[in-house]
Amino acid sequence: MTREHDTTDSTRIAFVCVQNAGRSQMAYAFGRRAVGERGLDGVELVTGGTRPADRVHDEVVQAMDAVGVDVSDRTPREITVEETQASDYVITMGCSADDVCPAGWAGENRDWDLDDPDGKSPTEVAAIRDEIERRVNDLLDEVEAAR
Numbered sequence: 001m002t003r004e005h006d007t008t009d010s011t012r013i014a015f016v017c018v019q020n021a022g023r024s025q026m027a028y029a030f031g032r033r034a035v036g037e038r039g040l041d042g043v044e045l046v047t048g049g050t051r052p053a054d055r056v057h058d059e060v061v062q063a064m065d066a067v068g069v070d071v072s073d074r075t076p077r078e079i080t081v082e083e084t085q086a087s088d089y090v091i092t093m094g095c096s097a098d099d100v101c102p103a104g105w106a107g108e109n110r111d112w113d114l115d116d117p118d119g120k121s122p123t124e125v126a127a128i129r130d131e132i133e134r135r136v137n138d139l140l141d142e143v144e145a146a147r
Contacts, residue, residue, distance in 0.1 A: 013043065015031065021055065022093075022116060023128065027132050027135075030132060034136060034140050047077075048079025052077055059117055059120060060125065060129075090109045091109075
């Protein structure tokens with residue numbers, strides 16, 4: 001069952017992965033920046049994982065710093081069933097949706113099928129980062145068009 005998109009209401013987007021220490025943190029950070037730059041009132045972002053790591057991966061912190069986005073203060077957190085159920089879009093990062101998110105969410109699920117940056121070279125992490133930024137902007141273009 002898909003939650004109906006009410007254009008007069010707020011839109012909630014959840015960026016979810018298992019550890020919440022790489023891809024989902026990058027997506028959330030790019031999303032926050034873009035929402036602010038675009039002045040998208042009513043767009044709420046949340047991020048989390050099902051088995052959060054202790055910290056954001058070092059290579060992710062470095063890759064994001066290279067493009068002027070500081071995620072060094074971010075702490076991976078657990079996503080709740082309530083958060084996914086209250087989301088219009090649940091974006092998973094290449095993890096099995098069955099493993100990452102509980103059954104019964106109300107929103108639309110999209111899996112971006114991205115490589116895990118953990119342990120990758122700086123060049124590989126930068127490519128993943130850039131793809132995440134592109135996809136976040138495309139998603140926000142879609143959300144804006146629906147309003």
